[in-house]
Amino acid sequence: MSGLSMETATAATLAGSPRPARHRPPASGISRFVDSGLRWACRGAAATILLMLILPVSVLLIQAWPAVHRFGAGFLVSSEWRANELEIPVRDAAGKIIQKDGENVTTIEPPSFGALPVLYGTAVSAMLALIFAVPFSFAAALFIVRVAPKIKIAGPLSFLIEFLAAIPSLAYGLWGLFVLAPFLATTVEPALISTLGKVPFLSWMFFQDVEIAGATVRRQLPAAGRDMLCGGLVLGIMILPIITAVSRDVLKNVPRAQIEGSLAMGATWWQSCVEMLRYGRAGLFGAVMLGLARAAGETMAVTMVIGNNNQIVLSPLAPAQTMASLLANEFAEATDGLHGSALLYVALILLVMSLLFNIVARYLVVGKNSRTSGAH
Amino acid sequence: MTPAPTSPTSPGTAAPAAAPATEPSMSAMPLVSRPVVGIASPEQSATSFIDAIKAGKPVTSAVHPSLLKADHIVKVDDFQLWYSQNKALHGVTMGFPRSKVTAMIGPSGCGKSTLLRSINRLNDLIDGVRVAGKMTLSGDDVYAPKMDVINLRKRLGMVFQKSNPFPMSIFENVVYGLRIDGEKRKSVLADACESALRAAALWEEVKDRLKGSALGLSGGQQQRLCIARAIAAEPEVLLMDEPCSALDPIATLKIEEFIRSIAGRITVVIVTHNMQQAARVSDNTAFFYLGRLVEYGPTADIFQNPMLPETESYVTGRFG
Ligand SMILES: Nc1ncnc2c1ncn2[C@@H]1O[C@H](COP(=O)(O)OP(=O)(O)O)[C@@H](O)[C@H]1O
Ligand SMILES: [Mg+2]
Numbered sequence: 182m183s184g185l186s187m188e189t190a191t192a193a194t195l196a197g198s199p200r201p202a203r204h205r206p207p208a209s210g211i212s213r214f215v216d217s218g219l220r221w222a223c224r225g226a227a228a229t230i231l232l233m234l235i236l237p238v239s240v241l242l243i244q245a246w247p248a249v250h251r252f253g254a255g256f257l258v259s260s261e262w263r264a265n266e267l268e269i270p271v272r273d274a275a276g277k278i279i280q281k282d283g284e285n286v287t288t289i290e291p292p293s294f295g296a297l298p299v300l301y302g303t304a305v306s307a308m309l310a311l312i313f314a315v316p317f318s319f320a321a322a323l324f325i326v327r328v329a330p331k332i333k334i335a336g337p338l339s340f341l342i343e344f345l346a347a348i349p350s351l352a353y354g355l356w357g358l359f360v361l362a363p364f365l366a367t368t369v370e371p372a373l374i375s376t377l378g379k380v381p382f383l384s385w386m387f388f389q390d391v392e393i394a395g396a397t398v399r400r401q402l403p404a405a406g407r408d409m410l411c412g413g414l415v416l417g418i419m420i421l422p423i424i425t426a427v428s429r430d431v432l433k434n435v436p437r438a439q440i441e442g443s444l445a446m447g448a449t450w451w452q453s454c455v456e457m458l459r460y461g462r463a464g465l466f467g468a469v470m471l472g473l474a475r476a477a478g479e480t481m482a483v484t485m486v487i488g489n490n491n492q493i494v495l496s497p498l499a500p501a502q503t504m505a506s507l508l509a510n511e512f513a514e515a516t517d518g519l520h521g522s523a524l525l526y527v528a529l530i531l532l533v534m535s536l537l538f539n540i541v542a543r544y545l546v547v548g549k550n551s552r553t554s555g556a557h
Numbered sequence: 558m559t560p561a562p563t564s565p566t567s568p569g570t571a572a573p574a575a576a577p578a579t580e581p582s583m584s585a586m587p588l589v590s591r592p593v594v595g596i597a598s599p600e601q602s603a604t605s606f607i608d609a610i611k612a613g614k615p616v617t618s619a620v621h622p623s624l625l626k627a628d629h630i631v632k633v634d635d636f637q638l639w640y641s642q643n644k645a646l647h648g649v650t651m652g653f654p655r656s657k658v659t660a661m662i663g664p665s666g667c668g669k670s671t672l673l674r675s676i677n678r679l680n681d682l683i684d685g686v687r688v689a690g691k692m693t694l695s696g697d698d699v700y701a702p703k704m705d706v707i708n709l710r711k712r713l714g715m716v717f718q719k720s721n722p723f724p725m726s727i728f729e730n731v732v733y734g735l736r737i738d739g740e741k742r743k744s745v746l747a748d749a750c751e752s753a754l755r756a757a758a759l760w761e762e763v764k765d766r767l768k769g770s771a772l773g774l775s776g777g778q779q780q781r782l783c784i785a786r787a788i789a790a791e792p793e794v795l796l797m798d799e800p801c802s803a804l805d806p807i808a809t810l811k812i813e814e815f816i817r818s819i820a821g822r823i824t825v826v827i828v829t830h831n832m833q834q835a836a837r838v839s840d841n842t843a844f845f846y847l848g849r850l851v852e853y854g855p856t857a858d859i860f861q862n863p864m865l866p867e868t869e870s871y872v873t874g875r876f877g
Contacts, residue, residue: 331684436721438717438719439721439723440682441715441717441721442717442721442723442783444679444682445677445679445710445713445714445717445787445796446710446714446733446737446786446787447707447710447711447734447737448737449737456723459723459724459725460723460724462724
């Protein structure tokens with residue numbers, strides 16, 4: 182209805198000669214039929230999406246059930262990961278191995294699985310990744326929002342960031358394997374060892390206590406490049422684009438009045454940036470959570486560079502294992518039922534974790550953004 | 558601010574024909590086009606001034622004599638400002654008297670905020686802004702290349718249209734200026750916080766919740782908090798851009814009371830679209846139109862006895 186006809190209508194009403202309402206025909210039977218058909222099609226599509234989420238999760242649950250049932254919550258705190266049975270000689274009270282018919286008497290230890298080393302490896306590699314990526318990402322986001330528009334490169338820069346996010350993780354993994362790991366092994370780690378290696382309370386970073394034939398031996402770590410540090414670095418590079426892109430959107434939504442408010446008080450450029458970060462802190466935290474979810478779930482690149490050692494070693498210079506890299510390494514050879522089930526238990530934990538991270542992140546980023554954009 | 562005394566002229570015809578029709582540059586502008594004591598002449602029609610502006614001719618502001626001799630803390634001389642290609646200020650010349658409240662009125666888009674934000678150089682942030690002419694704060698050239706903008710802004714406080722407290726405690730908001738100056742002594746911060754909050758008439762309401770978030774305050778309280786934040790740093794001039802436009806009448810009244818209470822101690826420049834507010838709080842009023850200063854004088858004169866018929870029709874609500 183155009184403004185004009187409304188005006189005429191009002192004018193006519195005011196003039197005292199009300200215009201009769203136009204009679205409009207009801208919707209035809211065919212259009213009603215098509216309408217209900219389309220409505221059901223939309224419902225079906227929505228249900229399919231839900232199903233696509235529920236199906237894999239339930240399959241995962243069913244397959245992981247034997248391990249869940251067997252190990253329960255203890256799975257999370259056990260650090261043993263042994264797919265084979267173990268024969269242990271039985272000893273008498275004096276500690277002598279009991280023999281019968283010339284053979285050692287043994288008991289059979291069934292295979293045992295625990296996720297603590299991969300939980301540890303995932304947490305530490307993701308944390309390292311955040312330590313590398315977050316300062317860079319925030320600084321880059323600030324640059325894109327505060328500086329780049331002035332020199333007209335905000336567009337290309339944003340495109341580049343999004344392009345980086347689209348590079349397959351294999352490419353990062355190959356680069357990590359063939360460039361970063363050798364560089365760490367030949368240059369960075371020797372430098373670390375020759376400098377920090379002499380600091381007494383940092384010795385945990387360079388030495389490992391190994392049990393050999395019942396005796397504890399202190400051994401220097403090989404510092405071979407393919408270790409937790411390398412995994413964390415590659416992950417950090419991989420999550421940089423997503424954290425940068427989301428923080429950029431968060432910072433873009435900081436009201437001008439907030440920036441001007443601090444500048445008008447005599448804040449320096451950096452001090453006003455701090456106010457922007459403060460104002461967007463919930464959204465920025467969400468960006469970090471998204472990055473964390475990425476880092477925790479990333480598989481290919483990490484498997485290639487982290488060294489794949491399913492043990493907890495405190496030093497970042499030791500090879501480690503994450504949940505995703507454990508799955509990638511062992512899934513093909515997990516013939517034994519319990520082994521496969523335990524791997525799926527790990528997968529289930531990973532899924533629940535990423536889901537939680539993503540929900541928290543979405544809540545913080547989307548919630549905060551809609552709230553702030555509603556305010557101006 | 559020492560215009561050549563010229564004979565009273567009708568503003569619309571003051572510009573010599575030689576003046577270029579568009580964008581008269583500062584150097585090309587002859588002295589006579591500088592503001593002079595304009596006396597409304599009887600033959601002046603209500604539209605002559607506005608016609609001249611619309612024709613792009615330079616016009617002469619009518620400045621009341623008392624304002625020519627005043628002790629001006631901020632002086633603006635033939636100040637012009639462009640947003641890229643659009644000229645928002647066309648050679649404004651005026652001074653803001655020390656320790657007085659000056660109101661800037663005029664229809665929306667006439668350049669009031671632009672002039673206000675030129676004083677603390679907030680317009681620097683906007684792409685494509687260019688300025689010409691001169692502006693000084695206590696004698697220091699605001700736009701001199703060697704002017705340290707950060708220090709300039711530390712000397713000026715600003716209150717915005719929409720309150721913009723920082724997402725931190727009430728206390729931290731008030732002492733923000735001192736914090737960024739590196740002040741760490743607890744007692745100094747506490748004293749500054751209390752006296753600023755008292756001056757902004759907020760102390761009694763928040764003294765028990767200074768550690769609470771500033772965002773928990775009401776709109777009016779938030780705006781008074783922003784005022785406290787601005788004055789805690791003891792600025793030479795307090796710039797206010799329609800500080801009450803988002804507030805209810807009672808909150809507005811409290812802010813007007815604050816302005817009256819601070820008058821005489823601090824220079825206030827307030828932009829307002831509310832004529833009654835200008836009449837209530839200000840000592841002097843400047844009327845702007847289409848990027849020009851039209852008339853500037855003591856508030857009572859502007860509202861009751863303006864020189865120009867244009868001013869009269871604006872303040873009586875007949876146009877704008
Ligand atoms: N950031 C900006 N970019 C471009 N033009 C602007 C900007 N801000 C204001 N203007 C223009 O400058 C003129 C004066 O605006 P402003 O000073 O905000 O007016 P007022 O505060 O008197 O309502 C208007 O024509 C407006 O469109
Ligand atoms: Mg304005």
